[in-house]
Amino acid sequence: MRDNDSAKRTSSTNRRRFLTTVGASAALGLAGCIADSGGGGGSGGGNGSGGNASGLPPKQQGVETWGERINSYAGEANIDWEQFSGTSLRMGMNSHPFTDGTQPLLSYFTDLTGIEVTYDTYAESDLWNRLRTQLSNEQSTYDGFFMGLWPSAQYYAAGYTQNLSAYWNDPKITDKEWYHLEDFTESAIDAYTYQDELSALPFGVEPYGCLAYDKPTFEQLGISEPTNFEELESAAKQISESSEVERAGIGSRASSTPLSTANWASMFRSYGADWISYTDQEAQLSSQQGVAALEKFATLMGQYGPPDVGSFDWTRNIQTYGQGQLGMAYVTASVVGSIPQEQRSRTKWLPPLEGPDGDRVAANWQWGLGISQYSQNPEATWLLLQWLTCRPAQLVTSSPQWQDAPFYGWARNNWLFDRDEFQPGELGENWQTTFNEGMSMVPSKPPAVPLDVPQNMDIMSEAATAMNAAVTGTSAKQALDNAAQSITRIAKNIPDSYIEPYR
Amino acid sequence: MRVANRSPRAVIGTGLKYVVGFLACVWMLFPIYWTLTTAFKTREAILGSTPVFVPTLITFEHFRTIFSGSVDIQANILNSVLVAVAAVGIGILIGVPAAYALSRMDVPRKGDIGFWILSTRMAPPLAILIPLVGFYFAAGIGQGLIGLTVTHLLITVPLIIWIVKGFIDDLPDSLEESAMVDGCNRLQALRTVVFPLVAPGVAAAAFIAFIFSWNNYVLALYLTTGESATLPIAVSNSVGTYSIQWGQLGAAVTVTILPPVVLSLLIRNYLVAGMTMGAVKG
């Protein structure tokens, strides 16, 4: 009862606050907060978000239009949306553009279903830590939560999340035709599927190992587009050593946290290396190809990167590029919203480069929503998940639909880019091709990193330590040998059922 | 004229003293100055490659964000105040008598108990959090202010006991004895003689306990939920998945450090007096 009240209060406060804010002044700097917290943030000059110039409606109007539009689209589904009326849900959310972009729409979901929704928003690692303490105690304050791809196998293995396939196959709460699962890249759904059980619905996907480069720099120095890593190195060298351009050659995430390995992981797999042998449950990353890939990466970053590249996480990497201090950024195409307009319009995108044998692999990250094992209202949560990721909702989260709206996502990339309403504004030359090509290079079995086993984060944590050590001066061979010892130990703990598909 | 009487060495000495003081003050103040001004800078100024030392273009955008935008910092402020005040209040209520007993009365194994009290603060919270969270859920105080306040006693009680104990140690025994000779019982002697004299020490202890409770982040992260989160969580939430909102961070930090700063100014004399007497023997 009390939960219900507080959810109601929060929800109505949000709406009221939003209305007064908009009413107060159009230039109120909602611009600032929303765009900043969202994809459009990090603006160095000019406006942060994408489509401001294209005459987008003010926020209030945009929210109204799209809230109604999502609901009218939902009306086409063969689902009784009101069957859980009176329930209230609490969602554990990241401080993320998706959260900021969907929060103002929640009252429309309540109008449609009679279900109250509260978002609890935390910084990324804060949310993970909270979920870990609660779920390992078989408790949860949340009905559903943000699921990052790489740790989600361990959530599945630990039984933290529910099997969504059961809901997907329940016609009472799912209209498969309406949901259009074919809009998603197949590997994106596969990535969240463990032992034939779906554990999250993705709303955003990120193909890594793409290249964003500064066109004027390339033109000025007469560099041609790299197609493989040798050419990438010579381009980086040229930029770095040129006295005409005040930019470092290249930057990438290279810090010692597991997620920072994503770019290098694309390169590593394109070199033909593997992290582990699934069947032997042993580390394989210090193979000849693995060492070559890390040596190349360490040279690129250590010699031609900015001096503090060893501490580059997502934010630092893209901020540095956005400030015009990098000639090239080795990134995911999904980073685009964090690049300021000025730099974005100077940028050309390239999909993952060829390894020595011509292989091109993209590592992937995804954000999705899962349902807590300890939720009292899993079916109502399932309705919310579908609503938040349905077609028109993807249009809202993947392309700004009101002034300074944050945007991020593109999970329905097979469908999204042809829509008239998909008007993200200037994303840089060749962005859509890069995104789609990148997604098409995401492998499923084995995935680019061992994200189909619960030990993925442990393994990639060791790999990250090795990568970071190599970038900051240790020899690649030694760094990988050290990591291999720990990874073999970790790999021995992979349960048989996860190894079975590889036998 | 007085300068003329000094030796050149003394003049250099004085000059040096000012320089040292100036540098030390800059060292202490600059990061705070930088954060506070960041709260008022536009995003262009924050992210420009030439730092803006004195913002000429002032914006209240970031404060608007945290007060009326996507963040609900009013609730965080209220929670922080409730938790810190309650934890310090209860801490004084139970800690001061314990400090008195440890200092004056014949408690068996006094030294060991005293050290044990201090040592409760030594456990790294991360080591005990998972069991603690489970325990609190089982006790039905899983994610609310009550659980957090109770846990904050772990911060405030040992501090208050130790500082106040040292303070009482310093009072001459004869004060109470003469009061008791005069016919007071011990409780009366406490109330009329000891408490008024230890007041500055208690104030100092309360202030330090307040700061540590107010600033605690780790416990709040695991023991609260959206509605019960405290200010350090609001500070942490300015770290977005894809960017850190520096302006919002500056604004949140400004709001967070204002109460301790004001409080420290209000009780500055107590603070010194309290520290002086209180901590002499620990």
Next chain:
Amino acid sequence: MGAMIGLSAITERYRRSEQSLLNRLEISDRTLRWLFMLPSIVVLAFISIVPLVRAVWMSLHDWNLTSGKGAFVGFGNYETLLFGNPEFFRFEFDPSQPFEFVLSGSVVHQAVYTGLSVSIEVVLGIALAMYLFSLSERWQPIVRTIFVLPMLVTPIATALMWRLMIDGSIGVINYMLQFVGISPPAWTSSPVMAMLTVVIVDVWQWTPLVILIVFAGLLSIPESRYEAARVDGAPRWAIFRHVTLPGIKYMIAIALVFRLMRSFREFPLIEIVTSHGPGTATQIMNIQLYRTVFVGTGDAGLGAALGIVLIVVTVGICMSIVRRVGMMQ
């Protein structure tokens, strides 16, 4: 004497007052001491012992947070931690090449981090406290207020603030260094510099605590002792050595204990500034504990063992200081 007379007057008044409830409460000291002690003991025991016992219990089991509780393994986790965990302690030494050895692990980082930051804080804190003490009455309150400020900033904010200031592209410190012609160091990306960076941040945040405590100690040294020394014509360093230092000995010990306690469980200052890197170069024990339990599959058994080791180390070191200076009496 005057105070005594005043005191009798007060107590007299209370004694006569019929209102005084306290007067009618006849509680023996034997009962009273437990009435005074018990609430604190019960509360602290409730919050600290229950989870601690549970943590010990966890440390004796093979317990993975993702795959669930396993068997009782006795001291197996401790054995793994102390003897088979290179992240905890690693020493490789080949006598034929005595200058190429590897010494790393969170214990080593902890020793460097705590040793360096706490000693700098204590030395700097004493120096600045004495400086503060020497100021005139006009300046002292102002400077004192300034010297306390960093302590008031919530540590997570401190960490983020410093991250902003040393940022490679928008950081003001790099800009100022370049302005005076110094090329900025690789703040967080070389192992040695990263350690220095977190030490610098720690020193900024916590020196004020030492200043505050030591300053209180300086105020409590009777002026007469200084005068006696001056009359004897003792040089300055001798006054410091024989009057000041003994006078603030206890305070230094307290500051030391508070700082050590805190330093052993430091978390945001390091994790936010360097994310324990590069590699694991700034991973102290508490952060290894965090990563063991919260990142990856979550080896709660090993993490708990590490937590217990950390508690034992902290308590051991602090107890030896407390015993040495006789704080317990």
